[in-house]
Every structure is written in structure tokens, then in C-alpha cells.
Amino acid sequence: MSTPLDTDAKLAAYAHPEKLVTTAWLAEHLGEEGLVVVESDEDVLLWDTGHIPGSVKVDWHTELNDSVTRDYVDGEGFARLMAAKGISRDDTVVVYGDKNNWWAAYALWVFTLFGHPDVRLLDGGRAKWIAEGRETTTEAPQRPTTQYPVVEREDTGIRAFKEDVLAHVQAPGGGKLVDVRSPQEYTGERTHMPDYPEEGTVRGGHIPGADSVPWARAAAEDGTFKSREELEAIYQGEKGLSPEDDVIAYCRIGERSSHTWFVLSQLLGFGQVRNYDGSWTEWGNAVRVPIAKGPEKGSVGTSA
Amino acid sequence: MAEIVEDFQALPDRERLQLLLEFSQGLRPLPAEFEGHLEKMERVDECQSPVFISVEVDGQDGGAPVHLHVSAPAEAPTTRGFAGVLQEGLDGLPAQVVLDLPGDVCHRLGLDQAVSPLRMRGMTGMLARVKRQVRVATAT
Numbered sequence: 335m336s337t338p339l340d341t342d343a344k345l346a347a348y349a350h351p352e353k354l355v356t357t358a359w360l361a362e363h364l365g366e367e368g369l370v371v372v373e374s375d376e377d378v379l380l381w382d383t384g385h386i387p388g389s390v391k392v393d394w395h396t397e398l399n400d401s402v403t404r405d406y407v408d409g410e411g412f413a414r415l416m417a418a419k420g421i422s423r424d425d426t427v428v429v430y431g432d433k434n435n436w437w438a439a440y441a442l443w444v445f446t447l448f449g450h451p452d453v454r455l456l457d458g459g460r461a462k463w464i465a466e467g468r469e470t471t472t473e474a475p476q477r478p479t480t481q482y483p484v485v486e487r488e489d490t491g492i493r494a495f496k497e498d499v500l501a502h503v504q505a506p507g508g509g510k511l512v513d514v515r516s517p518q519e520y521t522g523e524r525t526h527m528p529d530y531p532e533e534g535t536v537r538g539g540h541i542p543g544a545d546s547v548p549w550a551r552a553a554a555e556d557g558t559f560k561s562r563e564e565l566e567a568i569y570q571g572e573k574g575l576s577p578e579d580d581v582i583a584y585c586r587i588g589e590r591s592s593h594t595w596f597v598l599s600q601l602l603g604f605g606q607v608r609n610y611d612g613s614w615t616e617w618g619n620a621v622r623v624p625i626a627k628g629p630e631k632g633s634v635g636t637s638a
Numbered sequence: 639m640a641e642i643v644e645d646f647q648a649l650p651d652r653e654r655l656q657l658l659l660e661f662s663q664g665l666r667p668l669p670a671e672f673e674g675h676l677e678k679m680e681r682v683d684e685c686q687s688p689v690f691i692s693v694e695v696d697g698q699d700g701g702a703p704v705h706l707h708v709s710a711p712a713e714a715p716t717t718r719g720f721a722g723v724l725q726e727g728l729d730g731l732p733a734q735v736v737l738d739l740p741g742d743v744c745h746r747l748g749l750d751q752a753v754s755p756l757r758m759r760g761m762t763g764m765l766a767r768v769k770r771q772v773r774v775a776t777a778t
Contacts, residue, residue, distance in 0.1 A: 377687075378753050379659050379715035395754030432713060461713075587756070 349603025420477025535618025
């Protein structure tokens with residue numbers, strides 16, 4: 335850890351306060367040696383319209399994915415990308431983005447697959463930085479190319495594949511899952527958007543046994559994460575999940591569920607949380623996987 | 639529309655994004671009747687940002703010219719860019735020509751690589767809604 339931690343009181347209550355920084359902390363440390371700010375947005379042009387000074391753009395869609403296979407880049411691809419962006423293995427990386435850090439959390443999750451030692455999220459993301467009237471620029475930073483080591487991606491700890499999810503739901507008593515999509519997607523009344531069959535799935539519904547917690551419930555009005563107490567009331571109080579549980583989160587393509595993965599694992603300290611990036615676009619199109627419809631959680635035994 | 643497609647095609651990937659950014663900046667402000675009255679417009683659900691469209695057709699037959707009004711927030715420049723391309727590309731075209739536009743016209747801009755296919759869906763969805771409004775306006 336080359337860069338000091340943010341000791342903000344709200345962050346201190348989380349299980350892993352070292353995974354977050356506030357906008358005030360970032361403003362204070364901006365430009366320091368060993369700190370790289372990364373913007374990762376849903377909107378591919380947003381960084382170009384103005385960004386935190388010195389920040390580099392990393393686009394989840396076009397840079398973190400393999401261009402052919404539905405998968406992320408491999409160790410060599412990640413090393414190449416990091417070198418080109420001017421990021422070293424021992425740099426502290428602070429990621430921020432639009433839409434409550436929706437895609438920023440996804441980028442952070444991918445950085446974590448490669449075990450980048452120190453990667454943090456800016457609490458409140460882009461919207462909060464701008465709402466506070468902090469400095470932005472359209473100038474592209476000039477970062478010299480770095481040497482980033484080739485580290486193979488570790489897909490077992492925080493990533494779940496379809497087969498893992500199947501084993502999870504078929505386990506005795508059924509595994510714990512969190513479906514973070516909209517209630518309409520969860521019940522199955524919506525398989526795709528109107529006029530929009532190409533993003534649709536052949537089946538609507540949810541994975542049997544999944545609790546419905548739309549991802550945005552974890553965010554406060556200003557896009558920051560809710561306090562630890564509020565988050566515990568939702569996931570532990572209302573849904574009965576516990577930090578000892580083995581939990582899988584999913585959405586449509588794994589981006590909103592990365593946000594929930596972050597909440598459960600980093601903020602609430604759940605020890606075993608995996609993100610199922612295949613999510614509903616894979617599950618809802620797969621042959622012979624069990625699906626539950628309607629508002630009830632269902633289980634493998636009761637799924638239609 | 640064909641001209642805009644040619645303009646995009648003539649550029650390398652990186653510069654296509656720049657051109658899209660210019661289109662986003664060129665999106666016309668809403669006419670007064672819609673200002674503060676987004677309920678009079680149709681929300682484009684396919685876009686993850688609050689985007690609203692309204693199609694104006696000057697007449698009821700297939701030859702009537704079409705105009706497109708769009709509201710898209712500043713923090714959604716890609717969506718604004720898509721809207722800007724459609725606004726400029728369709729403006730004044732006869733209704734029937736708009737209805738006959740091929741469904742894949744958005745993909746002909748050559749942005750799939752630079753923008754990603756997932757994001758292109760917002761534009762495809764927007765065009766589908768424009769066509770539907772034109773169809774409704776010209777139905778006799």
C-alpha cells in the first residue's frame with residue numbers, strides 16, 4: 335500500500351474500508367506518485383466530455399473483454415492494457431464511473447480477477463464529483479507506458495460459471511443467490527424490452543432460490559453506498575443472508591451484480607461471494623436449466 | 639442518412655467516436671411545447687438514461703416530411719450522439735422513406751467496434767420507436 339487509506343468515519347464502518355475512498359480524499363491526493371485514477375463508464379463518450387484531471391479511461395466493453403469469445407481478456411491482454419494505460423502493478427488504482435459506479439464496480443471486479451493488489455472505488459462516483467463542483471478537464475493525460483507483469487486470471491474465487499450456479503442451486507437446501515435485476519425481470523413478465531428482441535431471452539424468470547434485491551437499493555440518493563447499518567438491514571435483516579453464506583449474485587450480463595458483489599464482499603464482509611457474469615442472458619437462453627417464475631423464490635424442486 | 643453513413647465509414651475507428659461526439663453536441667434543443675413536458679413524448683426504454691422522443695410528420699401520407707425531437711441528458715453523450723445522427727439523418731425525409739430504412743442502418747455507421755454491440759442496441763431501439771410513431775401518424 336503506497337498510498338494512504340481514507341480514514342473517513344462512514345467508510346471505517348465497512349468490513350473493508352480500504353476498498354473505498356471519498357471525493358474529498360481523492361481531491362487531496364490527486365496527482366500523487368503511485369496513484370492512478372481510472373474512469374469506467376456505461377457511456378463510451380462520457381470521459382471525452384470531461385473527466386477527473388489525470389484520469390485514464392478504461393472501457394469495460396471494448397477493452398476488458400475478449401473480442402471473440404464471451405470472456406474477459408487473458409493475463410497477457412490485461413498486462414498489455416495496463417502497460418498502455420500507464421498503470422503499474424504496485425500502483426493504487428481508484429476507479430470511478432457513471433450511474434452509481436455501475437460499470438466502475440464491474441471494472442474493479444475484473445481488476446480483482448487479475449489480483450491487482452490495491453484497487454479502490456470512489457464512493458459516489460462521477461456524479462458526486464461533478465455535483466460538488468470539483469475540477470474536471472477534457473485534456474488527455476500523458477502517462478508513460480509501464481511494464482505490467484503477466485498474471486493469469488483467477489476465475490475461481492469471485493466468479494461463477496453456469497455449471498457452478500447449477501451445482502449451487504442443486505445443493506441440499508438450495509444455494510443462496512441474489513438477483514439484482516428489476517422486479518419485472520425477476521418475475522419473468524419481461525423477457526426483453528419492447529421492440530428489442532435481440533437483447534431478449536427465450537425464457538423469463540429467475541434462478542430458483544434467488545432473492546430479489548434490485549442493485550440500486552444499495553445506493554443512496556447521491557450515488558454513494560448506503561451506510562453499513564442500512565445495507566445490513568436490507569441483505570441480512572430483510573433477506574436473511576449471513577456473512578458465512580456462500581452467495582452468487584447475477585443480473586443480465588454481470589454488471590449490476592458486480593455492484594452487489596462489491597457491497598456483500600467488501601462492505602458487509604461476506605466471505606464467499608461470486609459474480610455470475612453469464613447472468614440471465616446465458617441462463618434464460620440455456621437448455622434445460624431450472625427457472626422459477628413469479629414473485630416467489632422457488633426452488634429446484636418447485637420450478638416449472 | 640446515406641451521407642452520414644458515408645462520413646462515418648470514411649473515418650478510422652477512433653475518429654468515428656469523435657464524430658459521434660460532435661453529433662451529440664449538435665443535437666437541437668427541444669421545441670417549446672415539449673420543454674418541461676416530457677410526458678408528451680415517448681420514453682425510449684432501451685436506453686439506460688432517460689431519453690424521450692417525439693416524431694412530427696407534416697401530413698398523413700407517405701410523402702409527408704418527418705422531423706424528430708429528442709430529449710437526452712448531457713451525461714449520456716453516446717445516446718445524444720445516436721439521437722443527433724437520427725435527427726439529422728431523418729430530418730425532412732418522406733415518411734415512407736423512413737419506414738423503408740433497413741433495420742440494420744445503425745450498424746452501417748461502423749461503430750460496433752468502437753462502441754460495442756451492446757451499446758448499439760440503444761440506437762436500434764430508438765429507430766424502431768421512430769418508425770412506429772411514423773407508422774401511427776401516417777395510418778389512414
